[in-house]
Amino acid sequence: MHSFKELSELFEQHFTGRQFPAQPEHLYNAAQYILSIGGKRIRPVLVFMGNELFDELHPDALHVAQAIELFHNFTLIHDDIMDKAPLRRGKATVHKTYGESTALLAGDVVLVQAYEQLTKVRSSILPNLLTLFNKTAKEVCEGQQLDMDFEQKEQVAIDEYTEMIALKTSVLLAGSLQMGAVIGGAGLGNQQHLYAFGKNLGIAFQIQDDYLDVFGDPAKFGKQRGGDIIANKKTFLQIHATTHATGADQQALNYWMKEQPEQPDEKIAAVTDIFRRTGADAWANGLKEQYYRKAIEHLDAIAVVSSRKNELRNLAEFLMMREH
Amino acid sequence: MHSFKELSELFEQHFTGRQFPAQPEHLYNAAQYILSIGGKRIRPVLVFMGNELFDELHPDALHVAQAIELFHNFTLIHDDIMDKAPLRRGKATVHKTYGESTALLAGDVVLVQAYEQLTKVRSSILPNLLTLFNKTAKEVCEGQQLDMDFEQKEQVAIDEYTEMIALKTSVLLAGSLQMGAVIGGAGLGNQQHLYAFGKNLGIAFQIQDDYLDVFGDPAKFGKQRGGDIIANKKTFLQIHATTHATGADQQALNYWMKEQPEQPDEKIAAVTDIFRRTGADAWANGLKEQYYRKAIEHLDAIAVVSSRKNELRNLAEFLMMREH
Numbered sequence: 001m002h003s004f005k006e007l008s009e010l011f012e013q014h015f016t017g018r019q020f021p022a023q024p025e026h027l028y029n030a031a032q033y034i035l036s037i038g039g040k041r042i043r044p045v046l047v048f049m050g051n052e053l054f055d056e057l058h059p060d061a062l063h064v065a066q067a068i069e070l071f072h073n074f075t076l077i078h079d080d081i082m083d084k085a086p087l088r089r090g091k092a093t094v095h096k097t098y099g100e101s102t103a104l105l106a107g108d109v110v111l112v113q114a115y116e117q118l119t120k121v122r123s124s125i126l127p128n129l130l131t132l133f134n135k136t137a138k139e140v141c142e143g144q145q146l147d148m149d150f151e152q153k154e155q156v157a158i159d160e161y162t163e164m165i166a167l168k169t170s171v172l173l174a175g176s177l178q179m180g181a182v183i184g185g186a187g188l189g190n191q192q193h194l195y196a197f198g199k200n201l202g203i204a205f206q207i208q209d210d211y212l213d214v215f216g217d218p219a220k221f222g223k224q225r226g227g228d229i230i231a232n233k234k235t236f237l238q239i240h241a242t243t244h245a246t247g248a249d250q251q252a253l254n255y256w257m258k259e260q261p262e263q264p265d266e267k268i269a270a271v272t273d274i275f276r277r278t279g280a281d282a283w284a285n286g287l288k289e290q291y292y293r294k295a296i297e298h299l300d301a302i303a304v305v306s307s308r309k310n311e312l313r314n315l316a317e318f319l320m321m322r323e324h
Numbered sequence: 325m326h327s328f329k330e331l332s333e334l335f336e337q338h339f340t341g342r343q344f345p346a347q348p349e350h351l352y353n354a355a356q357y358i359l360s361i362g363g364k365r366i367r368p369v370l371v372f373m374g375n376e377l378f379d380e381l382h383p384d385a386l387h388v389a390q391a392i393e394l395f396h397n398f399t400l401i402h403d404d405i406m407d408k409a410p411l412r413r414g415k416a417t418v419h420k421t422y423g424e425s426t427a428l429l430a431g432d433v434v435l436v437q438a439y440e441q442l443t444k445v446r447s448s449i450l451p452n453l454l455t456l457f458n459k460t461a462k463e464v465c466e467g468q469q470l471d472m473d474f475e476q477k478e479q480v481a482i483d484e485y486t487e488m489i490a491l492k493t494s495v496l497l498a499g500s501l502q503m504g505a506v507i508g509g510a511g512l513g514n515q516q517h518l519y520a521f522g523k524n525l526g527i528a529f530q531i532q533d534d535y536l537d538v539f540g541d542p543a544k545f546g547k548q549r550g551g552d553i554i555a556n557k558k559t560f561l562q563i564h565a566t567t568h569a570t571g572a573d574q575q576a577l578n579y580w581m582k583e584q585p586e587q588p589d590e591k592i593a594a595v596t597d598i599f600r601r602t603g604a605d606a607w608a609n610g611l612k613e614q615y616y617r618k619a620i621e622h623l624d625a626i627a628v629v630s631s632r633k634n635e636l637r638n639l640a641e642f643l644m645m646r647e648h
Contacts, residue, residue, distance in 0.1 A: 027469035078432060082425040101406040101472055104428060105465055108402060108435070112461045115439060119454045126450060130443045137436045141429055145351035148425055 030098040030106035050180020070114035077107035136175035143168025170202025200295035207288040210235035226268035354422040354430035374504020394438035401431035460499035467492025494526025524619035534559035550592035
């Protein structure tokens with residue numbers, strides 16, 4: 001069994017270098033560009049960890065890890081087009097660099113490349129993995145659509161928002177783990193517990209992300225505090241506050257959610273105060289704790305010797321303790 | 325063995341009705357919309373014909389036929405976004421109806437649905453079919469990129485243009501036939517001849533398409549004559565004329581290729597005359613004939629009783645005889 005760091009390095013060894021042909025140059029340079037921007041490679045490591053929970057690392061895990069990371073990058077290219085985002089991890093997005101048409105097509109070709117990696121696994125588990133992959137891929141698209149739909153809605157219920165977050169981000173984490181488990185030869189019951197671990201952990205992670213954006217230490221978080229508030233983004237905190245604010249707070253929140261001041265400090269301070277007064281911060285921490293506990297319950301329920309679970313338990317703890 | 329018409333009806337029986345879930349509504353309505361616009365369903369019928377050339381129709385042919393038609397519709401959605409096309413078969417395009425972001429995402433989900441159909445085939449041929457499908461999918465993307473690249477180029481050689489056409493349109497026809505052949509249990513040699521038949525026929529078809537746009541009978545062709553000339557599109561005729569025109573014709577062609585007159589009749593007449601004087605019309609007919617003959621040679625070389633080839637021979641003749 002290997003640590004997160006070791007698995008992440010193993011993945012990078014196989015993922016650096018050009019993944020695409022030379023020609024047509026624009027198309028494949030654009031596809032390669034998104035991969036070169038890098039990232040934490042959490043999802044491919046989850047494939048490895050799902051495999052190692054049940055058995056020695058199998059070569060198929062490397063194919064699936066690459067398929068998953070390629071899929072993730074496909075979603076980044078297309079999401080950035082839809083969101084008209086100029087930057088991704090501090091670098092110009094693909095469509096800003098290569099134009100929207102080539103970026104769109106590069107996204108398509110990265111998705112096909114993901115399926116090409118998947119096709120390399122031994123044929124006995126191929127149908128199972130493909131079915132899981134397709135289900136996950138559709139759910140991620142559904143999550144992105146709901147996210148766009150919610151931008152147009154005045155009010156979104158917390159359950160709807162949680163469902164959107166689960167589809168848009170958690171199911172890919174959960175699916176990565178489950179595909180690893182399939183490679184490791186896990187039975188369906190164990191696969192499902194591991195999937196539920198990943199799904200609940202993913203939601204807890206997003207709640208934490210929303211929380212840190214407002215209440216985190218900017219020096220540690222690495223982003224400007226209040227970015228979601230400036231962008232009028234729906235978040236766990238924002239939805240809770242909108243539902244629970246009354247009187248002057250309700251009016252102020254409505255006002256600020258439509259306001260785009262050039263100097264945003266006053267807005268951030270005002271909305272943060274409303275979040276505090278409505279108890280959104282304590283509520284979010286409690287909710288995160290609930291999802292985290294649920295995740296750990298599912299990890300506990302997996303029928304393998306407890307020591308094999310150490311790396312996943314460490315990862316979950318690390319993700320929840322983070323201040324950035 | 326069945327006729328084109330019978331196979332086309334068989335396909336429609338299974339392809340009508342909603343292919344997608346109800347929710348998220350915008351996403352899946354957009355995906356369903358492109359399917360409802362219809363089309364000639366040539367590619368799924370080619371899957372059936374490829375199967376029937378070697379054996380009785382197998383249920384897998386229906387899965388693959390649907391996968392191919394879904395893939396084709398995915399390319400239509402994304403190509404229309406890239407081309408900023410307002411209309412597709414006389415109806416508003418998906419992005420005009422649902423917006424660019426939802427159209428982009430709907431294209432993605434239609435592609436995933438194609439893979440989902442493919443996943444249903446028996447596992448003994450799944451790896452082979454997936455590999456073929458992925459190869460074809462990447463080539464179609466490459467063709468679209470080259471097409472966009474060529475728009476920016478002053479001069480394109482006939483070989484480059486033919487390669488682009490082969491990737492953008494022919495390989496999907498050829499791949500459909502070969503995937504049918506795999507389902508029918510054909511050996512690799514026969515598969516390759518059938519693929520080459522489809523690829524050469526596809527190029528012949530495109531030459532004919534370019535020819536009919538200028539010299540066809542508008543009443544039969546169903547489109548305005550000279551549409552490609554108005555749009556300054558590179559075609560087999562245009563590239564031949566650009567290479568062979570001299571003196572005043574060369575100057576006139578250069579002039580018209582940059583001109584966008586409100587009344588295009590004069591432009592169409594002038595360019596058509598240059599095509600005639602440079603012999604582009606006779607040259608195109610000869611080139612079409614060459615590709616058609618090559619296609620038939622490959623069909624002849626397939627090692628099955630000749631009578632099994634009748635439907636494909638009829639189809640090829642019909643496509644070459646068409647005036648529309």
